[in-house]
Amino acid sequence: MFSDGFVTNDRKxxxxxxxxxxxxxxxxxxxxxxxxxxxxxxxxxxxxYARTQTDRDDLYQEIVLQLWHSYPRFxxxxxxxxxxxxxxxxxxxxxxxxxxxxTVSYEPDKLPVLSETLLPDESDELNRLYAAISRLNExxxxxxxLYLDDHSYDEMESIMGxxxxxxxxxxxxxxxxLRQLTKNND
Amino acid sequence: MELxxxxxxxxxxxxxxxxxxxxxGELLRHQDQGPLARLKRRFRKSMIVIPALALILxxxxxxxxxxxxTLLKYYLLAFCFFMELYxxxxxxxxxxxxxxxxxxxxxLKRQVALLRKGLFWRLVISRSMVALFFILLEMxxxxxxxxxxxxxxxKPLFLRIVLYGAFFLFFWVLTRVATYRRYKRHIxxxxxxxxxMDE
Numbered sequence: 572m573f574s575d576g577f578v579t580n581d582r583k584x585x586x587x588x589x590x591x592x593x594x595x596x597x598x599x600x601x602x603x604x605x606x607x608x609x610x611x612x613x614x615x616x617x618x619x620y621a622r623t624q625t626d627r628d629d630l631y632q633e634i635v636l637q638l639w640h641s642y643p644r645f646x647x648x649x650x651x652x653x654x655x656x657x658x659x660x661x662x663x664x665x666x667x668x669x670x671x672x673x674t675v676s677y678e679p680d681k682l683p684v685l686s687e688t689l690l691p692d693e694s695d696e697l698n699r700l701y702a703a704i705s706r707l708n709e710x711x712x713x714x715x716x717l718y719l720d721d722h723s724y725d726e727m728e729s730i731m732g733x734x735x736x737x738x739x740x741x742x743x744x745x746x747x748x749l750r751q752l753t754k755n756n757d
Numbered sequence: 758m759e760l761x762x763x764x765x766x767x768x769x770x771x772x773x774x775x776x777x778x779x780x781x782g783e784l785l786r787h788q789d790q791g792p793l794a795r796l797k798r799r800f801r802k803s804m805i806v807i808p809a810l811a812l813i814l815x816x817x818x819x820x821x822x823x824x825x826x827t828l829l830k831y832y833l834l835a836f837c838f839f840m841e842l843y844x845x846x847x848x849x850x851x852x853x854x855x856x857x858x859x860x861x862x863x864x865l866k867r868q869v870a871l872l873r874k875g876l877f878w879r880l881v882i883s884r885s886m887v888a889l890f891f892i893l894l895e896m897x898x899x900x901x902x903x904x905x906x907x908x909x910x911x912k913p914l915f916l917r918i919v920l921y922g923a924f925f926l927f928f929w930v931l932t933r934v935a936t937y938r939r940y941k942r943h944i945x946x947x948x949x950x951x952x953x954m955d956e
Contacts, residue, residue: 603781615767635784636794641858654858661857661864664950700763710950713861715760719767732862733954746760 602642606635609655612720616656619704619712620663630663637662649729656717656730664709696753703752711745718742800848804841811837824900832893839882850875862954865947872944880932887928891921 606613613634621627638658645654704715710731717727724735733741789798811834818830854871857864895917898910909917 599782599785602785606781632784635781637855637857639785640855644858657860657864658857660861661859664861664865665854665857665868665947697763697766700760708950708953710861710953718760719764721764721768730860731954732860737956749760 602639605651606638609652612652612655613659615716616659616663619716633666634659634662653726653729660713699753700749703749706752714741714745797848797851800844803844804848807837807841807844825897828893828896832889835889836886843878843882846878847875865951869944869947869951872940876936876940880936883932884929887925
């Protein structure tokens with residue numbers, strides 16, 4: 572009788588163990604699928620905040636692990652992409668100590684893909700604009716990224732924690748700063 | 758070119774700037790190799806090593822009954838105790854710093870506060886250990902313990918206090934410079950970003 576009870580408990584334990592590992596695998600697959608859907612967003616964050624290919628690889632790894640660590644606490648009260656942006660930007664900005672010179676975080680040969688409709692002169696201008704963006708500080712870079720990704724000011728507020736009124740003012744300042752920087756690069 | 762004109766090109770970007778390691782499953786299987794995981798492992802190791810060290814000290818000094826050894830033993834045990842507290846504190850701090858679900862401003866503010874607190878305790882502990890060492894030296898004199906420090910104890914009290922003060926000042930500046938180079942500059946940078954977000 573004791574032995575029967577023991578076997579039953581043991582089986583229960585094994586079943587519980589299997590269930591836990593099954594849940595873990597399912598969660599991992601769900602997470603992987605969700606990240607895959609938004610991977611371009613992560614690549615852009617890495618490109619914006621890391622200087623070399625090695626730095627980008629490290630930052631990507633760090634962001635993915637941070638996302639995995641934070642995933643159980645994602646309650647779905649925000650959009651997945653909003654949450655992803657929050658965690659990715661938080662990781663990139665707070666990890667900036669590892670890069671000594673952030674003002675030259677741009678490599679001309681590694682610029683994001685250019686639209687085929689652009690004329691050669693326009694691609695030069697585009698390069699200058701990218702160079703100017705790379706000279707912005709961490710917060711300004713984040714705002715530019717969100718702006719370029721067509722996020723509304725309300726979404727930007729939810730990600731950055733800056734009021735939409737202040738964001739509008741900041742975006743105007745950034746645009747002006749970029750104008751000046753591209754002029755100086757001429 | 759204006760920022761708005763970059764939008765179309767930016768939306769198409771992504772595939773050519775991807776990192777080399779893209780397999781998420783692979784990254785998750787090697788999550789113990791990340792920088793934070795490495796740091797956590799280091800703290801965990803230290804948390805185990807310190808009590809072991811304290812145990813060795815107790816074993817080594819168990820037959821030594823003289824005052825100097827007793828004093829030294831308690832000094833080293835106090836040192837181990839504070840170091841252990843420091844590592845436990847840092848381990849927990851690291852866990853708190855990994856909370857990044859909030860918005861950027863809120864997270865940055867919290868990180869700055871946590872880093873400042875961590876730095877404060879680091880400095881308090883290291884400086885207190887030096888001050889405690891000076892107190893130990895003086896106690897040896899007060900209790901007339903022969904610890905081979907007669908030359909030192911023959912010097913006038915005023916001179917000893919001046920030398921203790923000078924060394925403490927030197928240590929103060931050294932720790933200040935070292936922490937600035939290692940942590941403070943980073944904290945200041947983060948604070949600058951927070952300030953900018955508040956403007």
